[in-house]
Amino acid sequence: AQLPILEFPDPRLRTVATDVDPSQIGSPEFQRLLDDMFETMYDAPGIGLAASQVDVHQRFMVIDVSEENDTPMVFINPQILASEGEEVHEEGCLSVPGIFAEVTRAERITVKALDREGESFELDCDGLLAVCVQHEMDHLLGKLFVDYLSPLKREMVRKKLAKARRNAA
Ligand SMILES: O=C(O)C[C@@H](Cc1ccccc1)C(=O)SCC(=O)c1ccccc1
Numbered sequence: 562a563q564l565p566i567l568e569f570p571d572p573r574l575r576t577v578a579t580d581v582d583p584s585q586i587g588s589p590e591f592q593r594l595l596d597d598m599f600e601t602m603y604d605a606p607g608i609g610l611a612a613s614q615v616d617v618h619q620r621f622m623v624i625d626v627s628e629e630n631d632t633p634m635v636f637i638n639p640q641i642l643a644s645e646g647e648e649v650h651e652e653g654c655l656s657v658p659g660i661f662a663e664v665t666r667a668e669r670i671t672v673k674a675l676d677r678e679g680e681s682f683e684l685d686c687d688g689l690l691a692v693c694v695q696h697e698m699d700h701l702l703g704k705l706f707v708d709y710l711s712p713l714k715r716e717m718v719r720k721k722l723a724k725a726r727r728n729a730a
Pocket residue numbers: 606607608609610611651652653654655656692693696697700
């Protein structure tokens with residue numbers, strides 16, 4: 562099922578997620594949640610989705626940066642072991658619809674996490690995957706890409722979204 566995505570400035574997006582209990586990963590409920598998150602992400606459409614965005618405050622995220630939407634990736638209890646370089650990339654966010662801004666992040670990262678089978682893996686990422694992993698991991702810390710904007714610009718974003726919500730209502 563598609564899950565409702567929380568939208569800025571909803572304070573629940575600021576919650577810091579807690580580690581997933583590895584013994585829960587194999588449960589039907591957790592596997593169903595992963596499936597629902599992929600369905601929600603592909604439908605949005607998006608290239609990533611953090612559990613925080615669907616009001617589940619546990620440390621996991623789903624990503625698929627492939628052109629064909631056929632490379633689903635699950636990162637549970639992710640941690641960045643190493644990072645290097647700097648790269649500016651235009652980012653969007655399903656929790657801040659219609660807003661795009663440039664963000665500077667590490668160019669290359671080594672991320673360690675558990676996969677959907679609960680197996681530990683390490684991955685060297687660069688390019689859009691590295692950007693997306695860092696963007697999703699920020700969500701798990703209650704951070705949004707608009708936090709990298711000036712307070713003035715962030716206020717403009719808040720007003721723009723509030724207006725869009727009024728018009729939609
Ligand atoms: O809010 C999210 O976490 C999803 C976000 C991830 C992201 C996008 C761009 C840079 C970093 C992280 C999105 O997927 S926004 C939508 C988007 O960028 C996109 C949608 C369809 C095709 C390609 C990109």
